[in-house]
Structures are given as structure tokens and as C-alpha cells.
Amino acid sequence: MVDLNERHELLYTSSPIAALPIEILSLVFHEVQRTRRATGKPMIPHVEITLSHVCRHWRAVALSLPSMWCVFQHSYAPWYGPVRPTRERLAVYLERSGDHPFDFWIDFKTNEPVYQWLLFPLLEIALPHLHRFRVLHLLSNANHSLKEFAEQLAGASVPLLEICAICPDNNRTHEFKMASLVANKANIFRSGAPSLKYLRIDETSMCGFLPPLNAIVHLRIEVRRTALPTLIPNTAFDAIVSLPNLETLSHSSELFELQEYSGSVPKEPIRANKLKHFRSANILITIYALSHVVAPSLESITINGVDSVNEDGQLSIPNHVAFPSLRIVAFTRGRLNSPRHGPNLQKLMACMLNVEELLFWGKTRDQNATEDTFRALLGTDSAPSPWEKIKKATLNIPFSSPTEILLYHQFIAAKPNLEVLRVPPRCLELPTFLQGVPPHIDLRAIDESEPPLPLCWVPGPDWLDTEEDPFLSYCRVFE
Incomplete structure (x- = not known):
């Protein structure tokens, strides 16, 4: 009697696709993966896992391609599948991707107490590999403050990091020494993030997860779910909007203390020479920017x-x-x-x-x-x-x-x-x-x-x- 694995092998060897050269088969694998990711909806199980379980030949080809394993996605959502194997899956992806630039997408917005037993261990596994991360995209909420992770990130080296989103969304922001907050006062990646172009943060990120901003091209600052926003003085906004490489600034929250609340007024126009796109959901911030920012x-x-x-x-x-x-x-x-x-x-x-x-x-x-x-x-x-x-x-x-x-x-x-x-x-x-x-x-x-x-x-x-x-x-x- 032929077992299930042998039956799969027989079916594969009799298929025309079995004659494809490895180079062509590799291109097909990558195209299937790209097409699936383009939908914006993760396939469960993931494409690369499915392809690697078809037969021995396909598995060997998939495992020989580090670029097949360089994107790790996980969301704490019922439809996403079981959460307990997540640590093992991340460790496997990090190993199989070799030295290839790595994309790390995590969404842990949940009321479940999973930080100590699932979320932080995931981050611990990722820490030794931050030097090759191209994407670090981490959404959380008030149940998972990420404070321990922030301490680990303080001196981390991220030479390849291009896209970063860290939104802890705490209900209570940390105590701010507002007068000392300036755009280049980094809390994390203090050794530098020279390739960082896209940054998405919320109001709590500015308290403890602010990376170096000099290379930033696209910046999103958003209040997500907190009820009481933290007020940041005008001088912080002035420093942000005048970042040397900033092209897009999206600000949807009421974070900044403005003139109406006795905020400072710039004595000279704020130069934003490269700014191309500006989004503001707050009338006072819009008026302040239009009144004081020079953006040719x-x-x-x-x-x-x-x-x-x-x-x-x-x-x-x-x-x-x-x-x-x-x-x-x-x-x-x-x-x-x-x-x-x-x-x-x-x-x-x-x-x-x-x-x-x-x-x-x-x-x-x-x-x-x-x-x-x-x-x-x-x-x-x-x-x-x-x-x-x-x-x-x-x-x-x-x-x-x-x-x-x-x-x-x-x-x-x-x-x-x-x-x-x-x-x-x-x-x-x-x-x-x-x-x-x-x-x-x-x-x-x-x-x-x-x-x-x-x-x-x-x-x-x-x-x-x-x-x-x-x-x-x-x-x-x-x-």
C-alpha cells in the first residue's frame, strides 16, 4: 500500500511542472508569494509553508531560497490561526532567511494577557537579528507597554532599517520633560538608523520609542486609541516639520500645545524645504503650519x-x-x-x-x-x-x-x-x-x-x- 507521502511524490513526478528547471520554479514560487501578499490579506497557512510541503523537490527548492523566508507576519486575531507555534515559526524564518534583509510585521492589539508568554519572547528572538531588519512594524495597545523592549532597542544597531512603525498606544503616557524634547533626541537606535525613511508613531512612541529622525522622509504621528492626548510644545513641532529630509508629514492628533494655549511663536519662518505632502486633522495645527512654515x-x-x-x-x-x-x-x-x-x-x-x-x-x-x-x-x-x-x-x-x-x-x-x-x-x-x-x-x-x-x-x-x-x-x- 502506498502511503500519503509516496502518493504525493508519484503525482508530482507525473506532472508537467516536474520538468521545470529550478531557476524557473523559483521564479514561480516568488511570483505566487508576491501575488498573495499584494492582496493585503495573509494566507493561512502562509504561501511559503504550503509550497514547502508539496513534495521533497519543492521543499528543497523552497528551503534553498532565503528570500522566500524573509517576511514574517503575525496578528493576534482569531482568524489568523493558533498563536502558540508563533515563536517556533519566527525562529525558523530567521534561520532560513540567512543574511537576507528581513521584514517583521506584528499586530498585537489584544485584551488578552499575552505579553509575558508570547509577545516579549517573540521580540527577544528578533533582537539578535535587528542588524538585518528592513522593516520593524509593531502595533500594540495599553495591555502591552513594550517598556522592556524599549530598553533593549536603546543601543540596537539597525543599518538596514527602512520602515519602522512602533505604536504601543498606552492609556497613560510616560512623564514628559516637555522642554527638553527635540526632534533629534532619540530614545531608541541611538547608534544610528541611517536608512530609516518611513516612520509611524503614536503619542506614546514619542515618550519612549523615538528613533533618530534626520533621515526620515515619511512621518506619521497619530493618536490611535488613547483618551487623553499628551501636549507637546510648539518647539517640538517646529523641529519635526523642519527635518532636513522630510517630504511627507501626517499629523492626525491634538498633541501640540499651540498659541491659543500660550505656546511659543517662532521668531523666524520655519523652513521645510523638501516637504511635499502635509496632512492635518486639527484646525489649530493647520493654521499654525500655514502661518509659520515656508514650504516651497x-x-x-x-x-x-x-x-x-x-x-x-x-x-x-x-x-x-x-x-x-x-x-x-x-x-x-x-x-x-x-x-x-x-x-x-x-x-x-x-x-x-x-x-x-x-x-x-x-x-x-x-x-x-x-x-x-x-x-x-x-x-x-x-x-x-x-x-x-x-x-x-x-x-x-x-x-x-x-x-x-x-x-x-x-x-x-x-x-x-x-x-x-x-x-x-x-x-x-x-x-x-x-x-x-x-x-x-x-x-x-x-x-x-x-x-x-x-x-x-x-x-x-x-x-x-x-x-x-x-x-x-x-x-x-x-x-
């Missing part, structure tokens, strides 16, 4: 507004600001205060005369706020809109009444250079809407598979990197 290379901004609901005593953008390179402006929905038609919006439009693309995501719970801001973007006879160069627009505003449909038509009429218009899918089913769209405009439905904002980076599996992007959560399409 700025190409896109993503904001939820520049005028508060209550305009009494609000900060004002100076009249002299200018961003000549800015081409894309995106308005998202705000959490609390809705963006309103006010003097700062008028100044914003006047200082960005070369805008070619507008993305406007209306607020579903406050239709009046949506219409107020949108009318300001349209312009009036007394205050015409300076944004006449717009070629592409994404407009997500209500369309259930003739007045709302008229807003779309007025926008189209006021933008003579408009070439592409994206609207909610159901708009395309309304004859009253279609009648007001000239035939030369490329009319499209907003496709949720496309990036809803001008800045949407995914350095790794989207199930680990975008599931908490607060800006994307504001971009729900009207139905």
Missing part, C-alpha cells in the same frame, strides 16, 4: 478646514503666505468642529493659485457645514474663487435635492479647465445631474479601490498599515 516644494495638503465653528478669537492666517508649488487640496470630514466658510479659507485659496486637483469629502452629519464650505470653494459674485485652474475634482456632497445637484453644476460651470470629475456612484443614475455635465468632461464614479486622498502610502500589507489610518475613515461615500 509643497504639492498637496489634506485638511478638514481652517475656520472654526466659533470664529471669535480664532487664529488667523497671515495675508503674505504663499505656496506656489501646491497642486492638490483635499478636504476631509472633521471629527468635531466642521469646516466653515470664513476668512482663513479665503486666504488659503488666495495663497494657492496653482491648484489643479480638489478632493472634497462632505460631512454626512452636518449638511449645512458641507454646503457652507463648498459654496466658498465655488465663489460668488462678490468673492470669486481663485481656483480656476482645477483640472480634476472628486466631489462627495449630498445629491438628494435640486439645490444639492445645483451645487455640482455650479462647480462645473465655474471651472473652465475641468477635465475629470469623480462623484458618488448614484449621481451617475440621475438624469437631472447628468444634464448639467458637458460631454467633454470625463465623468467617473468614486471608486473605493482608488486612493481617496492624495497621500496614501502603503509600505507593507494594508491589513497592518492602513486599518487605522484616521484620514481614510473620514472618506465614506454618500449613498
